[in-house]
Amino acid sequence: xxxxxxxxxxxxxxxxxxxxxxxxxxxxxxxxxxxxxxxxxxxxxxxxxxxxxxxxxxxxxxxxxxxxxxxxxxxxxxxxxxxxxxxxxxxxxxxxxxxxxxxxxxxxxx
Numbered sequence: 441x442x443x444x445x446x447x448x449x450x451x452x453x454x455x456x457x458x459x460x461x462x463x464x465x466x467x468x469x470x471x472x473x474x475x476x477x478x479x480x481x482x483x484x485x486x487x488x489x490x491x492x493x494x495x496x497x498x499x500x501x502x503x504x505x506x507x508x509x510x511x512x513x514x515x516x517x518x519x520x521x522x523x524x525x526x527x528x529x530x531x532x533x534x535x536x537x538x539x540x541x542x543x544x545x546x547x548x549x550x
Contacts, residue, residue, distance in 0.1 A: 457501035463494050471517035
């Protein structure tokens with residue numbers, strides 16, 4: 441199980457990264473193409489520094505990678521990190537579905 445393979449800190453970083461709409465949008469964008477940090481900053485009504493901070497949170501969660509190309513920092517989705525996050529969320533979904541089924545069984549018995 442991925443849940444058992446990730447530390448609490450890694451799980452916390454993933455949920456923190458997904459907790460913000462701007463970060464979710466950045467992930468969506470960089471999974472289909474790479475963007476420079478300045479290119480991302482142009483898309484949002486916030487400062488360049490704020491976008492850099494969002495990218496740093498995503499990078500710490502291993503959802504994106506950043507590469508220096510000349511004067512630009514290029515951001516792209518990290519397929520391995522995104523797959524790990526997907527598996528984690530799938531496992532949590534399975535846990536809650538099992539609980540809901542068990543509750544339904546208990547109610548049907550009564």
